[in-house]
Amino acid sequence: xxxxxxxxxxxxxxxxxxxxxxxxxxxxxxxxxxxxxxxxxxxxxxxxxxxxxxxxxxxxxxxxxxxxxxxxxxxxxxxxxxxxxxxxxxxxxxxxxxxxxxxxxxxxxxxxxxxxxxxxxxxxxxxxxxxxxxxxxxxxxxxxxxxxxxxxxxxxxxxxxxxxxxxxxxxxxxxxxxxxxxxxxxxxxxxxxxxxxxxxxxxxxxxxxxxxxxxxxxxxxxxxxxxxxxxxxxxxxxxxxxxxxxxxxxxxxxxxxxxxxxxxxxxxxxxxxxxxxxxxxxxxxxxxxxxxxxxxxxxxxxxxxxxxxxxxxxxxxxxxxxxxxxxxxxxxxxxxxxxxxxxxxxxxxxxxx
Amino acid sequence: xxxxxxxxxxxxxxxxxxxxxxxxxxxxxxxxxxxxxxxxxxxxxxxxxxxxxxxxxxxxxxxxxxxxxxxxxxxxxxxxxxxxxxxxxxxxxxxxxxxxxxxxxxxxxxxxxxxxxxxxxxxxxxxxxxxxxxxxxxxxxxxxxxxxxxxxxxxxxxxxxxxxxxxxxxxxxxxxxxxxxxxxxxxxxxxxxxxxxxxxxxxxxxxxxxxxxxxxxxxxxxxxxxxxxxxxxxxxxxxxxxxxxxxxxxxxxxxxxxxxxxxxxxxxxxxxxxxxxxxxxxxxxxxxxxxxxxxxxxxxxxxxxxxxxxxxxxxxxxxxxxxxxxxxxxxxxxxxxxxxxxxxxxxxxxxxxxxxxxxxxxxxxxxxxxxxxxxxxxxxxxxxxxxxxxxxxxxxxxxxxxxxxxxxx
Numbered sequence: 001x002x003x004x005x006x007x008x009x010x011x012x013x014x015x016x017x018x019x020x021x022x023x024x025x026x027x028x029x030x031x032x033x034x035x036x037x038x039x040x041x042x043x044x045x046x047x048x049x050x051x052x053x054x055x056x057x058x059x060x061x062x063x064x065x066x067x068x069x070x071x072x073x074x075x076x077x078x079x080x081x082x083x084x085x086x087x088x089x090x091x092x093x094x095x096x097x098x099x100x101x102x103x104x105x106x107x108x109x110x111x112x113x114x115x116x117x118x119x120x121x122x123x124x125x126x127x128x129x130x131x132x133x134x135x136x137x138x139x140x141x142x143x144x145x146x147x148x149x150x151x152x153x154x155x156x157x158x159x160x161x162x163x164x165x166x167x168x169x170x171x172x173x174x175x176x177x178x179x180x181x182x183x184x185x186x187x188x189x190x191x192x193x194x195x196x197x198x199x200x201x202x203x204x205x206x207x208x209x210x211x212x213x214x215x216x217x218x219x220x221x222x223x224x225x226x227x228x229x230x231x232x233x234x235x236x237x238x239x240x241x242x243x244x245x246x247x248x249x250x251x252x253x254x255x256x257x258x259x260x261x262x263x264x265x266x267x268x269x270x271x272x273x274x275x276x277x278x279x280x281x282x283x284x285x286x287x288x289x290x291x292x293x294x295x296x297x298x299x300x301x302x303x304x305x306x307x308x309x310x311x312x313x314x315x316x317x318x319x320x321x322x323x324x325x326x327x328x329x330x331x332x333x334x335x336x337x338x339x340x341x342x343x344x345x346x347x348x349x350x351x352x353x
Numbered sequence: 354x355x356x357x358x359x360x361x362x363x364x365x366x367x368x369x370x371x372x373x374x375x376x377x378x379x380x381x382x383x384x385x386x387x388x389x390x391x392x393x394x395x396x397x398x399x400x401x402x403x404x405x406x407x408x409x410x411x412x413x414x415x416x417x418x419x420x421x422x423x424x425x426x427x428x429x430x431x432x433x434x435x436x437x438x439x440x441x442x443x444x445x446x447x448x449x450x451x452x453x454x455x456x457x458x459x460x461x462x463x464x465x466x467x468x469x470x471x472x473x474x475x476x477x478x479x480x481x482x483x484x485x486x487x488x489x490x491x492x493x494x495x496x497x498x499x500x501x502x503x504x505x506x507x508x509x510x511x512x513x514x515x516x517x518x519x520x521x522x523x524x525x526x527x528x529x530x531x532x533x534x535x536x537x538x539x540x541x542x543x544x545x546x547x548x549x550x551x552x553x554x555x556x557x558x559x560x561x562x563x564x565x566x567x568x569x570x571x572x573x574x575x576x577x578x579x580x581x582x583x584x585x586x587x588x589x590x591x592x593x594x595x596x597x598x599x600x601x602x603x604x605x606x607x608x609x610x611x612x613x614x615x616x617x618x619x620x621x622x623x624x625x626x627x628x629x630x631x632x633x634x635x636x637x638x639x640x641x642x643x644x645x646x647x648x649x650x651x652x653x654x655x656x657x658x659x660x661x662x663x664x665x666x667x668x669x670x671x672x673x674x675x676x677x678x679x680x681x682x683x684x685x686x687x688x689x690x691x692x693x694x695x696x697x698x699x700x701x702x703x704x705x706x707x708x709x710x711x712x713x714x715x716x717x718x719x720x721x722x723x724x725x726x727x728x729x730x731x732x733x734x735x736x737x738x739x740x741x742x743x744x745x746x747x748x749x750x751x752x753x754x755x756x757x758x759x760x761x762x
Contacts, residue, residue, distance in 0.1 A: 068726030097451035097469060165709055190463075210626055211709040226604045333466040336455075340725055341462040345535045347717075351545075351710040 029058045030269040032276065033085040036063035038239070042292035047280045055279070057272050067091070071100045074264065083267040084276055086127065089327040090335055092260050096123035102263040108274045110281050110299075116258075118327055119298035124260030125277050127286070129296035131256035131315035131323065132169055133249040135232040137222045148253030151229055152177050152205055159228025162218050165211040167346040168335060169231065169255055172324055174201035176253045182324035186334050195342070199349060211350070222247055238294035238313055251319040257327040258298060290314055396739070403515055403732035406508035412453040413440040417507040425501050425525045433500070434483040438475065445472030453506075459513070459727070460502035467491055467499075501525035514733035539717070543737060546713040549631065549703075550696040556636045557692050561643035562685070568644070569651035580648070587641040595702045598634040599625065602706070630706040635696055642695060643688035650684030690749040694742050714738050 032048060034040045040061065052059050064070065064085055071091070074080055075098070087095075095101045101123035106112050112120045119126025134151050138144065143156055151161065151173070163170055175185050175194065178201045188194035202209075210227055212218050218232035219240040232249070240247045261280065263273040279285070286297035287305035296316035297303055303316050311317065325331070410417040415436040423429045444450030450472055451465075458465035471490055478486040488495040504525065505513065516522055520537040521529050531537065568579045586594060601607050602624040609621040624630050654677060662672035700715035714734055721731035 065723075067723040069723040072726040072728070094451070094455075097448065098455075099448035099451075213704060224603060224605045333469075337458055337463045337466050340459070340727065340730075341536065343720065344538050347709075347712075348535060348538045348541070351538075351541065 028081075028268075029060045030272040030276075031060040031062055031082050031084075033062040033064040033082040035086065036065070039235075039293060042289060046285055046289045046292060047276075050285075051276050051279045055272075055275055057275070059272075059276075068094070071095055071098075074266075075100060078266070080264050080267045082264050083269040084261055084263055084273045086259055086261055087124075088259055089121075089124070089257055090332050092121065092124045092262055093329075093332045094336055095262065096121070099265055102265050102270065102273075104263070105274075109278050114283075114300055115281070116298050116300065118325065119258055119260070121260065124262045125281055126258040126260045126298040127280060128259050128289075128293075129256055129298060129315045129320075130259060131234045131254045131320070132164070132231055133234045133237065133251060133254045134229060135218065135222060135237045135247055135249040136229050137225070138246045138248045140225060141228065144248065145229060145250060146252070147250065148173065148177050151231075152201070154205060154208060157228050159208070160210050160226065161205060161208050162212050162221050162227040162230030162232070163209050164231055165213050167342040168339070169326075170202060170346075171195065171198040171342070172255055172326070173231070173253065174198040176324065177201060182253075182322070185324055186328070186330040189334055189338075195345075199345075202349075206350075219245070219247060234313070234315055235294045252322050254315065254320065254323040255326045256315045256320055256323050257325070399732045399735055399739075402728050403736055404510045404512065405729065406456070406506065406511035406513075408456040408508070409453045409503070409506045410508040412444050412449045413437070416440055416503065420500065420504040421507045423500075423504060425497075425504055428495065428497055429500055431482060431484050434487050434494075435481065437494075438478055438483045438487060441468065441472050442475045442478075445469075445475060456506050457502055459729075460505055461499060464499065464502060467493055498525075511729075514729040515736065517730065518733040518737045539734065539737070542712070542714050542717055543741070545711075546697055546738075547741070549628075549635070549699075549711070549713060550693050552632060553635045553639060553696045554689055554693050556632060557640055557643045558685070558689070560636065561640055561647060561688070564640075565644045565647035565651055565684075568648050569654075570656065583641050583644050586637070591638060592701060594638055595634060595705050598630070598637070598702075598706055602630050602633065625706055626708040628707070628711050631703050631711050634702050634706050635699060638702065639692045639696055642691040643685075646688040646691070647681060647684040650681050654680045686749070690745065694745060697738065697742060 034043055040063065044061070048059060048061065051057065062082060064082075064087065066088065068091060092101065096103070103122050104125065106120070109125055115126060116129075134145060134148060136145060141157075145151065145153075145157065150157065163173075171189060172185050175188055175198050176182060178197060180188055189198065210221065212221070212230075215233045215236050218227075218230045219236050221227045222230050222232070223240065223245045234249060234254075237247050237249050261277045263270055263277070267273065281299060283297065283299040283301035284305060286299050286302040289295075290297055290302070290306050291310060294310075294313055296314045297306070303311060303314070306314065312319075315323075413436070416433065419433045419436055420429065423433065441450055444453065450468060454465040454468035457468060471487070471494075474490050477490065493499055505511070505523065513523060516529060517532065517536075518539050520532050520540045522532045524530055564579075564583070568576045568583070570576075571579065599606075603609075604621045604623070604625075606624075608624060609618075612618045613621065624633070658676050659672050662676045663669070667675070697713075698715055699713055700719060703711050703713050704716060704719075714737065718731050718734050718738070721727045721734065
């Protein structure tokens with residue numbers, strides 16, 4: 001175990017005491033934490049329940065909503081509520097460096113060459129490829145946009161634009177729209193001039209932007225006509241299509257990343273964690289999951305098991321040709337280093353008229 | 354004969370009094386304990402987190418000791434470089450150095466990945482001179498600003514979070530100066546928080562005062578119905594009411610549909626994701642906090658007084674200003690303070706209904722606490738908010754004491 005903070009604040013002493021009252025850590029069942037909602041429901045059907053049945057493991061589920069707070073609390077209190085968690089690369093890398101997650105013994109999972117190279121990291125096993133895309137309402141848009149540059153074309157599309165609140169994604173989009181090749185984006189952002197250039201490009205559309213906080217807002221706004229074009233998670237757009245709303249997306253300049261399974265250091269059911277991750281990294285199950293939720297598989301054989309019609313709307317193959325990989329070491333280093341400074345700058349920028 | 358009897362009576366009395374005060378202490382003991390645990394404890398730990406700075410000194414104790422003694426004027430000597438090499442080497446191997454690197458990153462963005470990269474390549478350094486070897490790995494190790502950042506992080510306590518919360522920073526020579534312009538957002542957020550709270554309060558008074566008057570002066574049945582109308586939303590969860598306002602205010606929401614249908618507007622008004630929406634929802638949520646204390650005082654103002662003033666020749670306005678209003682001031686004061694203080698801490702309503710430039714201080718607290726895990730900064734902003742509320746306490750005391758009749762609290 002890593003060092004426990006020298007002096008634990010009164011608050012956490014109370015929290016720890018409550019934890020002791022409610023039972024020691026190893027008394028709980030094997031616990032998996034994921035993103036909740038319909039997403040976790042799909043995972044339950046494809047992964048959790050079948051795993052519980054085949055292995056005879058009793059399991060519990062929890063919801064992780066992103067961010068660092070829960071891992072910080074685990075470090076400070078030594079209470080480990082989860083065995084396996086699914087998370088984004090930035091938290092995965094930070095947690096791996098800080099000793100929150102187990103350094104994996106890959107021989108207990110799958111041969112590493114079976115997975116996409118980017119899905120293999122020291123502490124994480126990639127499980128989905130997700131992406132953000134430019135989306136629009138095909139019933140109301142008039143001319144359909146075709147490229148990322150069109151998002152900045154305020155003559156043809158004078159309406160409002162939905163973008164995610166905060167600097168992340170937006171700075172990358174701005175540079176790509178300004179003609180920077182995806183491969184050069186993070187090198188450019190690592191210079192002060194690059195960041196200035198990104199903000200200057202965002203200035204061009206700033207008066208038209210409506211910032212969303214939750215992923216569900218983008219398809220809602222497009223459907224309601226609140227915005228004409230929007231940055232959105234591709235899975236959300238596919239879900240809206242399933243509900244009969246005629247939303248469409250374009251793959252030019254998509255930013256894609258990988259979510260991974262990780263085993264928490266100090267968790268009581270680490271062996272079950274390995275068994276579960278091996279079970280969930282099966283290409284057939286990953287392909288089955290893409291049917292329920294429109295994210296791409298990480299197993300090399302996964303995409304071949306998906307019907308071509310379905311594969312067309314997944315972040316996989318040719319769809320990612322002009323995209324930017326937001327899960328690279330450069331991207332992670334950049335965002336872990338500059339998140340706070342750029343969030344401050346973004347907050348200031350967005351409040352100025 | 355009388356004196357000893359009197360003194361024994363005195364002793365008995367004192368004993369009885371002591372027993373009684375002990376019993377009454379026992380009676381309030383659970384409450385006292387409760388307040389200590391849920392109120393004083395968190396505030397103290399909040400204060401503690403805002404100045405606590407243990408990371409670097411925990412992971413790199415030798416480096417911390419050397420840079421603390423160093424004057425910061427010129428690059429430190431070989432011993433400092435040797436300590437850094439050794440402590441990054443062990444810290445990288447047992448995965449403790451990242452927490453210290455994160456702390457250093459607060460001083461200079463990019464310092465974290467610089468330390469981690471150094472850690473990945475540290476095995477290339479096999480012996481002295483460590484200074485040249487470290488600068489060979491990354492030339493920034495030869496830049497004095499990075500060493501000053503290490504000095505500033507050497508702990509175990511720091512003022513950086515508290516200073517940053519008011520847009521200040523400490524320079525390497527110990528002087529306090531304004532933070533660079535692109536990082537000064539906290540005072541602006543504080544001003545915005547007060548500004549929004551002020552307008553919410555103003556709207557609450559304009560709507561709430563006549564409303565409370567109506568409830569207090571109408572017949573029993575009407576006043577009951579009106580009171581129920583105030584109380585009903587009061588009992589509904591804040592989140593539910595906020596979500597309901599989203600439904601009402603959006604572009605194709607009920608309000609806009611009605612306005613379009615009635616021909617009042619030609620195209621939908623933008624009522625949401627801007628300040629207007631925040632005001633509407635916050636005023637609705639906070640109105641009961643003004644109406645209820647006002648109603649409590651107004652009910653006790655005898656209606657005959659206004660008639661008496663009128664019969665003595667006062668015009669309605671004069672009668673209201675000199676007879677009615679002064680008697681309702683304590684209730685108004687209590688209501689105002691309640692509304693103002695509650696609105697200072699609003700989070701979920703501006704987050705869901707406001708745009709990016711309508712967020713208040715609590716938004717920043719949540720951002721630091723949940724997203725980046727920077728509890729020092731989250732605590733410092735929380736203290737800023739707490740102090741703002743504490744500064745209002747004398748105002749509250751003055752207002753409540755100023756009037757006669759009803760006293761709130």
